[in-house]
Amino acid sequence: MPLDHGTLVHRYARHTRLGRHQVLDARSLAWVHTHTGGTLKPAAHTPRIPVLDQEDLFAQGIRVSGVVAGGEDVDALGSCTGNAGAAAVSVLLTDAEAKTAGLDVSSAKRAEEWAIGLYAQASALDNADGVFPPDDSGSSGLGIAKALKRRGLVGHYQHATTAAALASLLQTGPVLLGVPWFKAWFEPDRHGFVDHGDWAASPVAGGHEICVIALEQVVQDHAGHIEAESTVIRFRNSWSSSWGDHGDGLMTLATYQQLRRYIDALQLRA
Template sequence: MPGGPPPVLTHGNLVHRFPRTDIRLGRYHRLDARSLNYRHRHDGAQLLPVRHEIPIPILDQEDLVRQGIDTSALVKGAVKVDALGSCTANAGTAALAFLLGAGRLAEAGLSATDAKVCEEYAIRLYHDETAVDGISGTWPPDDEGSSGLGIARALKKRGLIGGYVHATTADDLASLLQNGPVLLGVPWFQAWFTPDADGFIDSGDWASSQFAGGHEVLAIGLDAVAQNPDGSVVPEQTVIRLRNSWSRGWGLAGEFRLRLSTYVALRRYIDAIQLKAKA
């Protein structure tokens, strides 16, 4: 892995910066050993294909000017730019919208129909996130990206969520997706920018393509799932459905598919976090 592989977390904290080749990417691999106390565990129960609907439009962290968004008017000290490495905040905004539900979007400043309103929300959230993520540099002026843990902490600080839990294995991730969407921070490869006709980004020899950087997306369900007799998941026969933040013109109207076996191959570099609603 370019930049050197992150070590396995055993104690303390880990912050691993993925070098990036594209402004759409901007995710750090940040782990905190305390997270191990908040792990979701798969109990072997039957898992089913599932899809969690997100009640806001697909967002676009690029082409901000075309969308009528002026970043300098949204955050003090920012300059006007046409794209941000705010994938963590975009995914976090979609995850928050799911928790709120369509009926409570307006009270949080979100909209079920206006993508611009929601993207502007994500941009402001990105600023807050970079201030509390424990990573050096804050946007503005440093648009260096953030982490899944950072967005969870920012939403908790705002009082919008009650907490968050983590999945660290394929079984636990598939099980957690039964309950709701999961923020998924992944290493992104050049081949993944172009999904195949069925929406898979990991078809063919993707592993030999150039590493592009880190990216945050939102897993919204399982298109297919298979289990062994003991209840463990069969990664090669299990497919994750995910939502990106590169507009409806990318992939399957803004979504894509990933084989769980790819998650297994890259698990050391991935973090999976599910936000929990306030009690």
């Protein structure tokens, strides 16, 4: 479906835990990062906000109507894009910048409210079907990047379209990753890996936005090529710290490669 200056590649059905659509803009895709070679090293970029939870909003004391004008008070939102964006930008901002932006890095409740507001703005900037509020119809990583740029919190953003480029971007900061979320991934294994067992045989539940915060392990062969099955990324999810490994999940780059055409990856830059 064509959009203003872009293309909606894939739109997913609404789900309260999953609210990402794949939206790509030909202009921004001109800014594609490439890995020029060399050794890649493990790297970590811990968000300065607590692990967020887009569900159980009432228990957190969050009333959507008090956060976004016209919003309906609900107990869960498909605001994963806003949550992932909040986690990523918290790495970039100084204490003073976060305070000026209204992002309280010490409070999960207030950071979640900030993420909901960001989700609403991104939903409008996507130009896709439905805008939140009133429609909790989802957003995209590109919409989040545009919203953060409009707020003056990022200067630009770069895309990765290969495993090597994704690993290379993770050398310098977190990466927003929009993925098709499989039903098997709701239950990570005891180590936090979502892509365990025969996960590919399970159906796709919807689209989900996560924030990749670490190149947990990287293996390269003698020629410098990534061995994807042995290279691991860590991502911050938005389903509370009780999910996965204290709120984080793990995935191999072999899974990224298998799903690459359905994934969009971008890094926010100051």
